Amino acid sequence: MPDALTCLVCLEPLTATTEAWCQQCGGSYHLNQRSDLPGKDCGDVWINEESMALEFSCNRCINTPAPGLDDILDLAEAAGVVGLSPAALAEAADGGQVAHRKTGAGTYLFVRQDLDTLTR
Ligand SMILES: [Zn+2]
Ligand SMILES: [Zn+2]
Known part of the structure; x- marks a missing residue:
């Protein structure tokens, strides 16, 4: 018998009829x-x-x-977050080191979470 799994949401043990991934x-x-047994739901399931x-x-x-929107940063803001100069960050973005989007006007946009790849 493997160790009983615990739910990552409420940290209580799972049983065979209440377990999902x-x-x-x-x-x-x-x-x-x-549906005929009492149970709790710490998540959901649906049909794609x-x-x-x-x-x-x-x-x-x-x-x-x-x-x-708070997590969308332009080049200057993002550079401040990662501690690089805007020029160095633009270079990293052009070099594919960080996910970004460049608008038609040439403005770089970053998602805050993506900048973690540069600060790590
Ligand atoms: Zn749970
Ligand atoms: Zn999850």
Whole structure:
């Protein structure tokens, strides 16, 4: 018998009828698969309408917000975050070292999380 798995959302043990795997973080979480038994849900499952496949996600990933406007930085702001000069950051972006988007006007845009690859 392997060790009982614990739910990554509430940290309580999982049982065979309440166990599901999050496809985003790979963790296991509570998902009550038996409507005739009491159980708790620490995540959700739904059908992807394009692939018709079941998609599993824990509450931690469901509640992680997608990047908002506050997390979109222009070159000068992003350079301040990573501690580089704007020119050095533009060079890193052009060199493919950090994900970015360049607008038609030539403005560099960065997502805050992507800058972690430069500060690590
Ligand atoms: Zn749980
Ligand atoms: Zn997850």
